[in-house]
Amino acid sequence: MDPTVVAGAAVALAAAPFVLGAVGFTSAGIAAGSTAASLMSYAAAANGGGVAAGGLVAALQSAGAVGLSGATSVAVASAGAVAGWMASCFR
Template identity: 65%
Template sequence: MTTLLGAAIGGALAVCAVPFALTTAGFTATGIAVSSVAAKMMSAAAIANGGGVAAGGLVATLQSIGAAGLSTSSN
């Protein structure tokens, strides 16, 4: 019973923490925030890919989640 309760609490915290972490990193509903960790990640990805950010990559996926309104900035 204690393990199940711990798992439920951990899951609830994760659901709340992920949107906060994305917004804090700069992945917002309105796009990547200027001078954020997300902007630095996007820059590094673009340099590595010859000037563009690859679809389906980490940066694109995180921004899609932020733009979908799953980040705290959209609330």
């Protein structure tokens, strides 16, 4: 297996919790004034005033609060592997 693919998966998986926190999805909730707050506001307006359970904002907040689930970890690592593979195509 191409080491770039493995590195992409590892970096994506390791970076995900930091990226979630940086955009405002924290263990204490959505940070005021953050990108996450803007996304939540947009989602609430689009859904008639509430954020849909099981939607993107809810899933990201859950991941920010308690970490990535097994299935989400697989999805994030897979996306990182694809990014690594694509990067290896341009070497």
